[in-house]
Amino acid sequence: MVEENQNELNAQLEVAVDQVLTGTVSKVDEKQALINVGYKYEGILPISEVSSLHIDKVADVLSEGQEIQVKVIRLDEEKDEMIVSKRAVDAVQAWGELQRKHEAGEVFDATIADIVKGGLVVDLGVRGFVPASHVERHFVEDFSDYKGKTLSVKVIELDKEKNKVILSHRAVLEEEVNKQKGQVLENLQAGSVIEGTVQRLTDFGAFVDVGGVDGLVHISEIAWSHVDKPSDVLKEGDKVTVKILKIDKDNERISLSIKAAQAGPWEQAAQDFRIGDVVAGTVKRLVSFGAFVEVAPGVEGLVHISQIANRHIGTPDEVLKEGEAVNVKILDINPDEERMSLSIREIQEEKQKQDTKKVVAQYQAEENAGMGVTLGDQFGDLLKKFKS
Incomplete structure (x- = not known):
């Protein structure tokens, strides 16, 4: 019934x-x-x-x-x-839903149904296409592993008349990065010393990731000593300690310094050097009143013209030339004023004294052996000078 x-x-x-x-x-x-x-x-x-x-x-x-x-x-x-x-x-329902999501900028999940030349295809009730350039933030060479994978996407272009639906996973990732970047910028403070990772090197400096945000270490802020090229000192992936110099939240820019996070050359010099030390150095500049000698990266001291030689000279270039390696004695050091007084002459005079002592010792030994010649006979004037 x-x-x-x-x-x-x-x-x-x-x-x-x-x-x-x-x-x-x-x-x-x-x-x-x-x-x-x-x-x-x-x-x-x-x-x-x-x-x-x-x-x-x-x-x-x-x-x-x-x-x-x-x-x-x-x-x-x-x-x-x-x-x-x-x-x-499905298409009628899909177009209405896609229009709503597009206008709202909504993020939704889509499963990759197929891989075609130039990108990925998804079934949304209508055919959706994710161009290769919108799959990830980085370049992807092989998309074979993406079939069946679910990606979070958003509609970036919609044209019902042309049956065109363009989706982007990269846009979702970039939004997440920008959100994270904003949070990081809020938490960072100028003057802080933090850890970072070198992401990219350029001719003018290095970009360092400090928690999801890249900051620039200008070439002048890489080291206390002169740097010709950032790649001479750093490489991508290096872990570095940096000091935050400036934060521009509006433009999302961060200025960083590697050298400011380290002890300055003169701070280090105060720990490493003492008055009376004899150290190796390099003649950097010759001036009319003396020579500037670098004894550590970023630390130069002055050898006054009167301290260059144990004889009178008219100009420093009579004895020295730029780039020459020399040993110098520290006469005085003032890290606060970044000044150091050096002497080459005192080293020479000390060497002469040592040589004289050796000669005296040698002839003393001969006199004691009964050679019959006194030191006064042989080295009267020299002994007087040595005793004085």
Whole structure:
């Protein structure tokens, strides 16, 4: 009795082209499915009308007993044939949803259905495309591992007339980075000393990652000594300690210094050098009143012209030349004023004294051996000078 009533209702149901019906999948073949929509005969759903994307078998998308909505796209009462489309219904729903997400800038998940030349394809009820340049923030050479993978995306271009839906995963990643960058900038303070990683080297300096934000270490702030090229001192991936010099939150710029995070050359010199020390150095500059000698990176001391030689000289270049390696004695050091007084002459005079002592010792030994010649006879004047 129930079945007869249902048949009568089916017979009374009127169906028209473009009508959307809810039905149940009654049979699934390789290239089509039959959909029971309560009409006197079932609707035929061709494989081409199942999905917006290419599929190999209807069973890849549908199964018997599944309830779906379809649109009548062709009706032939004489042949008892009704062609329906699931794809058309999905597209109408998809365009409305995509328009809303596009306007709201909404981020949503999409599963990669296929890999094609130039990017990735997803099924959103309509075909969505993720260009290769919008997959990641970095260059990806091989996309083979992306099929079946779910990515968070947002719509960056939408054109219903051209059936065009462009998506971007990179835009989502960049938003996350910018959000993180804002948080990092809020927490950083000028004057702080923090750890960072060298990300990129340029001719004018090095970009250092300090917690998700890149700051610039200008070439003049890399070391206390002169640096010709950043690559002479640093390489990408190096861990460095930097001091924050300045933060420009509006323009998201951070100025950093590696050298300011280290003890200055004169601070170090105060620890390393003492008055009376003899150290090696290099003549950096010759001036009329003396020579400047570098005894450590960034630390130069003055050898006054009177302290260059143990004889009178008219100009420093009579004895020295720039670039020459010399030993100097520290006469005075003032780290606060970054000054150091040096002497080459005192080293020479000390050497002369040592040589004299050796000569005296030698002849003393000979006199004691009964040579019959006194030191006074041989070195009277020299001994007087030595004793004085």
